[in-house]
Amino acid sequence: MEIIPGITINHYLIVSAILFSIGALGVMMRRNAIIMFMCIELMLNAVNLLLVAFSKQWADTSAQVLVxxxxxxxxxxxxxxxxxxxxxxxxARTTDTEVLNKLKW
Amino acid sequence: MSPSTYVFWFLTFVAVLSALNVVFTKNAVYSVLSLIVTFFAIAGHYFLMNAQFLGIVHIMVYAGAIMVLFLYVIMMLNLNETFETNKDTFFHIAAVIAAGLLLVTMVAAFAKTDIQMQSMVDNSEIGYLEELGKVLFNEYLLPFEIASVLLLAAMVGAVYLSKKEIQV
Structure with missing residues (x-):
């Protein structure tokens, strides 16, 4: 079944997986805590997008309430x-996680 | 191909490209601006799926409030130029490989999963404010109220943390 004409739930699964992976990449790669924080927001949004797509797929409003x-x-x-x-x-005068390593043994 | 298909691909490319820009650009301000573009593209996806209320709330909360907060903090910390320590390229390559493996794993899991393609009932009304409000204030009234308590607690916590006297 198509969510919008020509687009199925599989398209949204792939798009959300790509966005989530980019967010995970940012958390792993960047060392600026603010950028890492923004990448976490990106991952949250990838999940939100998929929830809305599934709410369309199943005709269920609860997923949008969850979003x-x-x-x-x-x-x-x-x-x-x-x-x-x-x-x-x-x-500490920095937000670089490479410097903020006091809890690292 | 219908027009909505073109819109879907356009929004997808905008979202993915600006998301990559968030990760790979050196300047923190450009990262925030790219993330705002990503959020607008995702809001466009919501509108495309006929979830107008969520689209508008998404623009207001994310682009309007959260990203302005990020810009504000970057401005106050004066992080315009890059402050990051230099890392070796090995670390970058390892991160890219790990994220790529994550993507491959997720896509493979989705491919294996048999998502039941149930015949949809008419769902054109799903994203409308009226339907959402009915569900939100009947079934989900208690979580809604608890969310307001959560926001209050977060506000108190943020104000307390921002006070000057605290020393780590």
Whole structure:
């Protein structure tokens, strides 16, 4: 079955997998904590996109409500996370995770 | 190919290219701007799937609030130029290979999975505000209220963390 004319759920599965992988790549590759944070947002959005596609596939509104809650949690996460980053920057003068290695043995 | 198919591929290419730009650009401000482009493309996908409410909320929350917060923090920390330590290319290649393996694993799992293609009932109404509101305020009323408590707690936490006196 097609979600929109010519596009099936498989297309959205692939697109979401690509976006999620790019986000994971960013978390692994970059060392700036803010960029890593943005890549986490990208991964969250890949999942949201797939949830909306599946809600269309199954004609179920609950998935879109779940996306709504994910957005609320992401907003809360960003507020607290950026506050933590600000505090780290104020104490360590950097957001580079290569320098912030005091908990690494 | 119908027009919506072209729109789908256009939005997909925009989203993937700007997402790659987020990861590979050196300047943090350009990363944020690329991520905003990605979010607009994803909002376009929502509109394409007839989920107008989520599309609008996505633009407001992500492009309007979250990314402005990121830009604000980058401005306050003065991270315009790159602050990252130089790493060897081996590390970059290892990260790219790991992410590529993740993608291959996910795609292979999707290919193996038999997603039941059930015959859809008429779903053109699914993304409308009216339908969403009915479900949200009947079935999901308690989670909705708890989400507001979560946002309040996050706000209090952010304000407390931003106070000057705290020392790590």
């Amino acid at each position: 709504f809650f994910i957005m609320a949690v992401a907003a809360a996460e960003v507020a607290v996370g950026l506050a933590i980053l600000m505090m780290i920057y104020r104490n």
